[in-house]
Amino acid sequence: MAESAAKTIMSGEGRLFLTDEQLRKGIEAMFFAYRGFTADPDRILEERGYGRAHHRAIHFIHRSPGTTVNNLLSILGVTKQSLNRVLRTLIDDGLVESRIGTSDKRERHLYLTEAGEELEQALSDAQRSRMRAAYRAAGPEAVAGFRQVLEAMMDPDLRRHYSALREAGQ
Numbered sequence: 001m002a003e004s005a006a007k008t009i010m011s012g013e014g015r016l017f018l019t020d021e022q023l024r025k026g027i028e029a030m031f032f033a034y035r036g037f038t039a040d041p042d043r044i045l046e047e048r049g050y051g052r053a054h055h056r057a058i059h060f061i062h063r064s065p066g067t068t069v070n071n072l073l074s075i076l077g078v079t080k081q082s083l084n085r086v087l088r089t090l091i092d093d094g095l096v097e098s099r100i101g102t103s104d105k106r107e108r109h110l111y112l113t114e115a116g117e118e119l120e121q122a123l124s125d126a127q128r129s130r131m132r133a134a135y136r137a138a139g140p141e142a143v144a145g146f147r148q149v150l151e152a153m154m155d156p157d158l159r160r161h162y163s164a165l166r167e168a169g170q
Helices: 002-009 020-048 052-063 069-076 080-092 114-138 140-153 156-168
Strands: 096-100 108-112
Touching: 020 052, 020 114, 052 069, 052 080, 052 096, 052 108, 052 114, 069 080, 069 108, 069 156, 080 096, 108 114, 114 140
Parallel strands: none
Antiparallel strands: 096 108
């Protein structure tokens, strides 16, 4: 079925032509998939009084232990005030530790504590479970195609952050 659908939207010299209606359906699918993707972690976060900003900070601190506040600002694309509010909560609640830089005392390096690692694990387990089921249902070609679409949608500076995380092999 996926093959015939792909043939339907392929024309010309191997280029993809999509109607506005097909694009609208893809956009709506992304909205609803995102709701599903975030639903389980949202429930876990809500129990602690946290939101998605806390989740994103925890995720990227876990992916790059010792990352600086400035690097996290760059990745998340939020204001310094907004990130400081999130980090202050996570630090006060014992989930994140902020250490002074060794070469530059103005830098703050961020690490998850044991409790932070446990929360990150619970959040990631919920999302991995949903992703694993979806990937299995779609098959390996669809998974590779989906990743290509997501990477093509990224702004170039965010694609660099994404590539750095992938190259780190973490």
